[in-house]
Amino acid sequence: MTKTPLIYRTRLPIRLWHWTNALALFIMLMSGMMIFNAHPRLYWGAFGANPDQAWLEIGNHGPHGFLTLAGVTIPTTGVLGYATGSDTAFPPLVTIPTHYSLATAREWHFAFAWVLAIGWFLFGIYAIISKHLWRDLMLRREEARLASLWHDIKEHARLRLPRGEAARHYNPLQKLAYLGVLGAGIPLMILTGLAMSPLMDAAWPWLLVLFHGRQSARSLHFICASGLALFIVVHLAMVVLAGPINELRSMITGWYRLPPEHPAAEDAA
Amino acid sequence: MTALVSRRNLLIGGSGLLLAGCDRITASPTVQGVMAIGEKATRSTGRWLGAGGDALAPEFSRADLSPVFRVNGSVHPAGADYAAHVAAGFADWRLVVDGLVATPLAMSLAQLLAAPQRTQITRHDCVEGWSAIGEWTGVPLGLLLRHAGLSSRARYVVFHCADTLMGKPYYESIDVAEALHPQTILAHQLNRTPLSIGHGAPLRLRVERQLGYKQAKYVMRVQAVDSLAGFYGGKGGFWEDNHDYQWYAGI
Numbered sequence: 001m002t003k004t005p006l007i008y009r010t011r012l013p014i015r016l017w018h019w020t021n022a023l024a025l026f027i028m029l030m031s032g033m034m035i036f037n038a039h040p041r042l043y044w045g046a047f048g049a050n051p052d053q054a055w056l057e058i059g060n061h062g063p064h065g066f067l068t069l070a071g072v073t074i075p076t077t078g079v080l081g082y083a084t085g086s087d088t089a090f091p092p093l094v095t096i097p098t099h100y101s102l103a104t105a106r107e108w109h110f111a112f113a114w115v116l117a118i119g120w121f122l123f124g125i126y127a128i129i130s131k132h133l134w135r136d137l138m139l140r141r142e143e144a145r146l147a148s149l150w151h152d153i154k155e156h157a158r159l160r161l162p163r164g165e166a167a168r169h170y171n172p173l174q175k176l177a178y179l180g181v182l183g184a185g186i187p188l189m190i191l192t193g194l195a196m197s198p199l200m201d202a203a204w205p206w207l208l209v210l211f212h213g214r215q216s217a218r219s220l221h222f223i224c225a226s227g228l229a230l231f232i233v234v235h236l237a238m239v240v241l242a243g244p245i246n247e248l249r250s251m252i253t254g255w256y257r258l259p260p261e262h263p264a265a266e267d268a269a
Numbered sequence: 270m271t272a273l274v275s276r277r278n279l280l281i282g283g284s285g286l287l288l289a290g291c292d293r294i295t296a297s298p299t300v301q302g303v304m305a306i307g308e309k310a311t312r313s314t315g316r317w318l319g320a321g322g323d324a325l326a327p328e329f330s331r332a333d334l335s336p337v338f339r340v341n342g343s344v345h346p347a348g349a350d351y352a353a354h355v356a357a358g359f360a361d362w363r364l365v366v367d368g369l370v371a372t373p374l375a376m377s378l379a380q381l382l383a384a385p386q387r388t389q390i391t392r393h394d395c396v397e398g399w400s401a402i403g404e405w406t407g408v409p410l411g412l413l414l415r416h417a418g419l420s421s422r423a424r425y426v427v428f429h430c431a432d433t434l435m436g437k438p439y440y441e442s443i444d445v446a447e448a449l450h451p452q453t454i455l456a457h458q459l460n461r462t463p464l465s466i467g468h469g470a471p472l473r474l475r476v477e478r479q480l481g482y483k484q485a486k487y488v489m490r491v492q493a494v495d496s497l498a499g500f501y502g503g504k505g506g507f508w509e510d511n512h513d514y515q516w517y518a519g520i
Contacts, residue, residue, distance in 0.1 A: 039398035046329065046392060049399035051337035097295040102396065103513035104295055110520060111307025198394050199315045199519025202324040202478045214392060214400050 007168065009256040014132065017123040018251055024116040025228060027108055028189075032225055033090035034097065034105035040081075040089035042222055046213030055219070058089035113193065120186045127182070136170060137179055143172040161242050164261040174238075177231060185228050192221040312517045326452055326477035329390040335401040338393075338459060340467035343432035343439060346487050351431045359471040364455070368427070368492035371418025378457065378471050384408045387454050395481040396514060405475050407456030411449040414493065419445070423493035427500055428474055431487035434507055441485040442497055442505040442516075443476055452477040455488060480518035482508045 010018075041054035048054065057068045058080050065081025067074050077083070083091035092098040096108050127133040142148060152172045155161075162171050170178065194200045195207035195217035211217040239247045243259065250256035294300055354362045359378050367373035388406040414426070426448040430439040447453060456475050457464055464470040469486025476483050483506070497503060502510025509516045 035398070039395070041399070043399075046333055047335045047400045047402045049335065049337075049339040049395075049401045051339055052335065098292055101513075103515075106396075106515070107301075107304040107308060107513075108295070110311050111304045114307055114310060196394075196398075197315075197520040198326060198392075198478050198480060200318070201392075202326045203315070203318040205327055208327060214394065218398060 004164075004258045004260045006255045006257050008254050009168070010250050010254045011130075011132075012254065013123070013126045013130070015251055015254060017119055017126075020115060020119050021123070024112050024119060025232070027096060027112040028116055029225060029229055030094060030096040031105040031108040031112070034095040034100070035102065035109060036222065037088040037090055037095065037100065038102045042219045043215040044212075044219060045215050046208070048215035048218075056222075060087050113190075116186065117190050120182070120190070124182070137175055137182070139172055139175055143175070148172065159241060161238075161259075163259045165258070167259050177235070181228065181231055185224060185231070188224045189221065189228070192217045192224060196221065308515055308517075311520055315517075315519050323450065324478075326391055329392065329402050331390065331404065333390065333402050334404065334460065338401045338403045338468070339399070340465075341395070342482075343430075343434055343486060344467045346430075346432035346466075348431070351487070354431075355466065355470070362471060364472060364488065365490040366413055366417045366492075367490070368494050369420035369423040370414070370493055371420070374413065374417050376413075381408050381455070381457060381472070385412060387451070389452055389454070389475075389477070391452070391475070391477045393481055393484065396508075396518065404458075404460050405454065405456040406458035406461070407454035407472070407475065409451065410453045410455055410474070410491070411451070413455070413491070414448060417493075419493055422495050424495050425493075425497055425505070427492045427494055427497070427505075428485040428488050429490040429492065430485050431489050435511070437507060437511060438501065439485065439487070439507045440501060441474065441483055441507070442494075442500070443479070443483065445493075447476055447478070450476075450478070455491075478519055482506070482514060483518050 040058040041048070041050070042056040043052055043054055054068075055070055058076070059066060059068075060077075060082040063077065063082050064075065065077040065079065065083065065087075067076045067080050079091070081087070081089060084093065086092050086099075088095070088100060095105070097104045127137070143152075149172055156173055161167070191207065192211060194204070195211050196214055201208055201214065207217070208214065211220055246257050246259075363375040363377055364381065365373065365375050385408070386406055387409050388404060390402065390404045393401045393403060410426070423445055425442050425444055427442045428440060430441075432439045443453070453474075453476050455472050457472050459465070459468050464473060469488075472488045473486040474484055474488055494500075497505040497516075501507075504510045505516045506514070508514035
């Protein structure tokens with residue numbers, strides 16, 4: 001049985017950005033959860049504080065954690081609101097720092113916001129100039145058809161991933177996920193983050209018009225961060241399904257072995 | 270005797286080690302040095318974007334007011350002096366303006382009320398994340414400082430307060446540019462009624478392009494200085510000294 005060929009799939013700038021961005025995203029999510037712990041309630045509109053109606057709240061009654069979403073309360077003891085002897089909204093295991101410090105969390109959040117924003121900006125320019133955006137990320141006309149997307153959704157649901165020559169390129173759902181992070185997720189995080197700064201609201205008042213007020217921006221910041229967290233979970237699951245060693249090698253060295261057309265061949269390879 | 274190490278204990282022990290490792294990273298002086306660079310970059314960029322000048326914080330209409338403006342931090346200063354001022358309706362209370370000024374002032378509440386006023390409906394943003402909108406009326410701080418003859422050597426303005434928090438005196442400071450900003454006022458009214466004790470009676474600072482912990486309540490003395498080093502912990506404010514909050518609170 002012959003091995004399928006190794007192909008050079010991931011160029012250096014993509015690999016560099018992937019890992020810096022992964023680090024920045026993890027730190028932003030973890031320090032962000034600590035910042036959320038300082039006031040674990042979300043509102044719509046310009047203002048919102050304890051006397052006002054929150055659409056989402058994470059809290060605890062004694063040792064019983066809860067999450068209230070649009071008036072529906074779900075017990076979350078052990079995960080949210082109360083876990084490992086701590087009564088913070090997000091438990092110490094997932095926050096930076098582990099124990100309550102709004103000041104430290106803010107320092108980390110604002111330092112790595114630069115890494116996230118500068119990385120995103122430079123990679124955006126690279127993706128345009130190198131044509132990575134058009135060649136690898138944008139959906140081809142035939143891929144963008146509803147029938148084709150539906151087919152791809154069904155294939156993913158059956159955990160059937162492209163093999164052989166078809167694995168040379170990103171598949172349509174993969175493209176949409178990456179485009180979503182690059183084109184919507186990260187820029188939305190940056191803009192809603194800036195909209196929460198009283199300084200930036202003075203400098204760029206249009207931020208508040210765009211997001212309908214500071215507390216709406218804070219809610220959108222949280223929702224968008226949840227979306228990115230969900231992306232990371234699915235992304236890691238897909239890496240595991242597609243073959244973690246091969247996928248990791250391609251994101252570290254750039255070289256990727258095309259999965260053989262028939263899964264059986266893999267055992268021999 | 271079954272397994273000495275249960276899965277549960279292993280998980281708790283393992284996550285404990287992981288947590289201890291993370292905390293060692295956050296406590297390292299090198300890491301804190303890198304974080305300080307981030308903070309400086311954020312502050313300089315903010316200035317550069319024009320907000321260091323006269324860009325105004327957004328103002329709202331009465332329809333946007335918070336139904337209840339939350340009270341937090343100090344809610345009632347302790348001590349006989351403050352109690353006596355409350356009992357006398359602040360009749361003998363004086364605001365001292367001194368430090369690097371040509372003519373130090375001691376102004377009564379009546380004098381402050383007779384001075385030119387500014388009213389602004391602005392959003393108060395707590396560092397914790399919540400916001401409340403209120404209508405503030407007061408005397409522009411720049412007016413008082415100019416009236417006292419602010420020295421060109423002054424770089425900061427320190428606000429000494431009547432309250433203590435967690436046993437320590439509350440104070441705050443801002444730079445001169447922020448002090449002279451048109452929306453920086455010493456407010457004596459919230460929503461067209463004299464400040465309640467909870468909101469900082471008789472006088473509190475409003476510095477609208479910064480977070481809530483800068484909005485010192487119970488202001489007794491305004492002091493123009495060239496350095497913050499000599500005051501309390503030297504970092505320019507109660508939260509800065511005791512809880513590592515950033516001195517510049519524009520973000």
